Amino acid sequence: xxxxxxxxxxxxxxxxxxxxxxxxxxxxxxxxxxxxxxxxxxxxxxxxxxxxxxxxxxxxxxxxxxxxxxxxxxxxxxxxxxxxxxxxxxxxxxxxxxxxxxxxxxxxxxxxxxxxxxxxxxxxxxxxxxxxxxxxxxxxxxxxxxxxxxxxxxxxxxxxxxxxxxxxxxxxxxxxxxxxxxxxxxxxxxxxxxxxxxxxxxxxxxxxxxxxxxxxxxxxxxxxxxxxxxxxxxxxxxxxxxxxxxxxxxxxxxxxxxxxxxxxxxxxxxxxxxxxxxxxxxxxxxxxxxxxxxxxxxxxxxxxxxxxxxxxxxxxxxxxxxxxxxxxxxxxxxxxxxxxxxxxxxxxxxxxxxxxxxxxxxxxxxxxxxxxxxxxxxxxxxxxxxxxxxxxxxx
Amino acid sequence: xxxxxxxxxxxxxxxxxxxxxxxxxxxxxxxxxxxxxxxxxxxxxxxxxxxxxxxxxxxxxxxxxxxxxxxxxxxxxxxxxxxxxxxxxxxxxxxxxxxxxxxxxxxxxxxxxxxxxxxxxxxxxxxxxxxxxxxxxxxxxxxxxxxxxxxxxxxxxxxxxxxxxxxxxxxxxxxxxxxxxxxxxxxxxxxxxxxxxxxxxxxxxxxxxxxxxxxxxxxxxxxxxxxxxxxxxxxxxxxxxxxxxxxxxxxxxxxxxxxxxxxxxxxxxxxxxxxxxxxxxxxxxxxxxxxxxxxxxxxxxxxxxxxxxxxxxxxxxxxxxxxxxxxxxxxxxxxxxxxxxxxxxxxxxxxxxxxxxxxxxxxxxxxxxxxxxxxxxxxxxxxxxxxxxxxxxxxxx
Numbered sequence: 001x002x003x004x005x006x007x008x009x010x011x012x013x014x015x016x017x018x019x020x021x022x023x024x025x026x027x028x029x030x031x032x033x034x035x036x037x038x039x040x041x042x043x044x045x046x047x048x049x050x051x052x053x054x055x056x057x058x059x060x061x062x063x064x065x066x067x068x069x070x071x072x073x074x075x076x077x078x079x080x081x082x083x084x085x086x087x088x089x090x091x092x093x094x095x096x097x098x099x100x101x102x103x104x105x106x107x108x109x110x111x112x113x114x115x116x117x118x119x120x121x122x123x124x125x126x127x128x129x130x131x132x133x134x135x136x137x138x139x140x141x142x143x144x145x146x147x148x149x150x151x152x153x154x155x156x157x158x159x160x161x162x163x164x165x166x167x168x169x170x171x172x173x174x175x176x177x178x179x180x181x182x183x184x185x186x187x188x189x190x191x192x193x194x195x196x197x198x199x200x201x202x203x204x205x206x207x208x209x210x211x212x213x214x215x216x217x218x219x220x221x222x223x224x225x226x227x228x229x230x231x232x233x234x235x236x237x238x239x240x241x242x243x244x245x246x247x248x249x250x251x252x253x254x255x256x257x258x259x260x261x262x263x264x265x266x267x268x269x270x271x272x273x274x275x276x277x278x279x280x281x282x283x284x285x286x287x288x289x290x291x292x293x294x295x296x297x298x299x300x301x302x303x304x305x306x307x308x309x310x311x312x313x314x315x316x317x318x319x320x321x322x323x324x325x326x327x328x329x330x331x332x333x334x335x336x337x338x339x340x341x342x343x344x345x346x347x348x349x350x351x352x353x354x355x356x357x358x359x360x361x362x363x364x365x366x367x368x369x370x371x372x373x374x375x376x377x378x379x380x381x382x383x384x385x386x387x388x389x390x391x392x393x394x395x
Numbered sequence: 396x397x398x399x400x401x402x403x404x405x406x407x408x409x410x411x412x413x414x415x416x417x418x419x420x421x422x423x424x425x426x427x428x429x430x431x432x433x434x435x436x437x438x439x440x441x442x443x444x445x446x447x448x449x450x451x452x453x454x455x456x457x458x459x460x461x462x463x464x465x466x467x468x469x470x471x472x473x474x475x476x477x478x479x480x481x482x483x484x485x486x487x488x489x490x491x492x493x494x495x496x497x498x499x500x501x502x503x504x505x506x507x508x509x510x511x512x513x514x515x516x517x518x519x520x521x522x523x524x525x526x527x528x529x530x531x532x533x534x535x536x537x538x539x540x541x542x543x544x545x546x547x548x549x550x551x552x553x554x555x556x557x558x559x560x561x562x563x564x565x566x567x568x569x570x571x572x573x574x575x576x577x578x579x580x581x582x583x584x585x586x587x588x589x590x591x592x593x594x595x596x597x598x599x600x601x602x603x604x605x606x607x608x609x610x611x612x613x614x615x616x617x618x619x620x621x622x623x624x625x626x627x628x629x630x631x632x633x634x635x636x637x638x639x640x641x642x643x644x645x646x647x648x649x650x651x652x653x654x655x656x657x658x659x660x661x662x663x664x665x666x667x668x669x670x671x672x673x674x675x676x677x678x679x680x681x682x683x684x685x686x687x688x689x690x691x692x693x694x695x696x697x698x699x700x701x702x703x704x705x706x707x708x709x710x711x712x713x714x715x716x717x718x719x720x721x722x723x724x725x726x727x728x729x730x731x732x733x734x735x736x737x738x739x740x741x742x743x744x745x746x747x748x749x750x751x752x753x754x755x756x757x758x759x760x761x762x763x764x765x766x767x768x769x770x771x772x773x774x775x776x777x778x779x780x781x782x783x784x785x786x787x788x789x790x791x792x
Binding site for chain 1: 419421425462465466468491498568606608609635636639670674678680684685720787
């Protein structure tokens with residue numbers, strides 16, 4: 001085997017430019033695919049971690065999110081405090097946390113920007129400690145109807161100057177005192193939101209007892225799945241249909257993970273077409289290599305090399321091209337994913353990470369060797385099949 | 396030598412190594428095929444959106460609130476619609492209230508999208524009952540129709556386990572509505588899966604007062620639509636406080652805005668697919684390098700018998716260009732077939748109008764041009780190597 005590898009290296013070195021181009025074909029493909037998969041894995045992990053941090057005892061009840069991608073903007077019948085009470089009365093419910101969420105605007109020193117207004121009772125902040133930590137100041141209390149905590153981007157990025165604790169801002173034309181600024185949560189919506197107590201948010205929109213979503217906390221994790229089902233039935237009966245989604249944090253994580261995986265595979269697959277083209281190049285190079293070395297093959301065979309040995313020589317050579325391409329592609333792809341990570345963190349937030357893990361490294365290497373070998377099969381077969389006498393005669 | 400001579404000469408050379416040429420072509424074909432089919436996805440979406448909006452006519456301004464989770468940043472009302480109607484240059488307005496509500500038919504209850512519209516104005520502005528919509532059975536809503544509804548084809552055919560027809564009675568949020576018309580299938584899921592009913596009746600049963608979710612303003616003939624749009628935006632900014640909370644858009648702007656989103660899809664998909672094209676170019680370069688190496692002696696003869704450097708360069712560039720263009724042409728043809736199959740598969744599995752693809756003439760021209768460029772660029776270095784050969788050395792080689 002070592003002998004064959006040495007032999008292959010010598011041959012590859014002889015046709016330097018050709019080898020470089022052939023390897024390059026694989027490098028490009030592997031690099032792009034590695035970068036894509038690293039982005040996908042990073043997304044999956046960061047989202048799953050965030051959801052895990054919420055704890056397995058929670059169930060979220062939301063409006064369907066895929067509404068009105070096209071056509072006229074459509075209203076969703078919001079939940080009400082009666083819905084809330086109905087859920088609260090179900091067995092094994094420890095607590096129900098109503099949340100209010102709407103798009104809005106913030107004005108600071110004469111400049112206006114788009115935000116989301118999140119209304120949540122202050123005990124909700126305690127449930128979601130992993131999400132919400134303070135950068136400065138404090139959280140609003142339920143009695144303060146004119147106090148607001150700003151998301152990281154709102155305070156730090158939206159205006160020419162940072163918005164500081166103690167200053168006043170206008171939210172939907174109403175004046176609020178900034179009592180705190182949150183640490184970066186990592187996704188653009190949460191970091192572009194402002195947080196106030198539920199009542200304050202409902203008042204701000206003159207929205208009565210409108211509730212956008214419910215977080216249900218179960219008494220224990222074991223009860224979560226059955227409870228979710230019960231919530232679904234209760235609300236469906238109350239509302240006359242399923243115009244909402246009920247998801248346990250586990251289901252939410254699964255759902256998100258599935259979507260991310262699908263997207264990753266679609267994008268990775270499209271990028272992967274280039275590896276196919278790289279394989280075709282390997283095949284081409286190997287065919288030329290066999291052609292050029294026809295006489296050499298004749299000599300090998302005349303001096304007793306078996307068909308299997310000849311086959312192996314060429315297969316090793318093409319596998320080696322794949323392997324070298326794979327290693328270089330992996331390095332380039334890792335570098336690329338790091339670069340994308342840096343850019344992504346600036347534009348999207350700190351939750352944008354890319355991960356090149358052991359599976360990806362082994363997968364990429366094994367795959368590139370395989371591509372090399374598969375591409376080499378036909379040329380190697382042609383070499384093995386050569387008639388030694390004809391081959392020796394070849395010019 | 397005339398151009399034709401170069402072409403014939405190249406074709407002869409390329410056919411000398413049929414398998415190699417074929418494999419090189421294959422690289423380009425796969426690349427172009429991938430790019431064409433991927434870009435066709437974005438083009439198709441854009442084209443179908445454009446078509447949809449063009450049915451509405453280009454004399455309309457759309458006013459809608461910014462929304463999240465089905466709730467709006469600001470509430471628009473009849474008063475706002477009336478105020479917009481008074482803006483100079485606005486002929487009339489058509490308010491619409493759209494809600495996802497519970498609908499019962501026999502023993503089944505489902506959530507269906509309901510458009511509350513003003514029957515007469517909707518016909519002129521929104522298009523319902525007019526272009527894009529054709530009645531399969533029955534009639535469109537009339538003035539005075541209160542608890543009457545017209546349904547899209549999907550509602551008629553698919554939403555409930557039994558078909559709903561003219562004369563059937565639906566219960567929308569507990570209130571009975573009689574179906575008076577069924578639209579033909581439009582192919583647009585949004586239109587097909589919607590119930591159309593009287594604006595005031597819908598608002599009343601959902602208890603939303605005089606709220607509207609979309610105002611369509613029809614602009615006077617001859618008025619400058621962009622000017623009217625700005626007037627409406629200023630008016631609503633006065634009424635609603637901040638222009639960040641709603642959109643006032645002409646049809647052109649909507650197309651541009653959505654086109655932007657599709658462009659992102661196109662750039663990402665097309666960009667990733669284009670990587671294989673780059674690899675295909677590497678394949679051309681590789682083949683050309685091998686060809687030059689093998690034809691060293693021939694190059695020597697050519698030069699010794701008086702071929703200029705420029706001629707040698709042209710010979711090899713022609714080879715590379717042919718590989719690029721031929722691969723491009725075949726790739727476009729295959730890409731078109733893939734695009735067609737994506738279209739059919741999407742219509743079948745995702746529903747019609749959810750994902751459409753289109754191979755536009757621009758795309759074909761672009762792909763051909765691009766494959767030509769790729770071939771020539773990939774051929775430059777190998778051709779340069781051929782030119783650089785010393786004829787004496789080459790003859791000996």
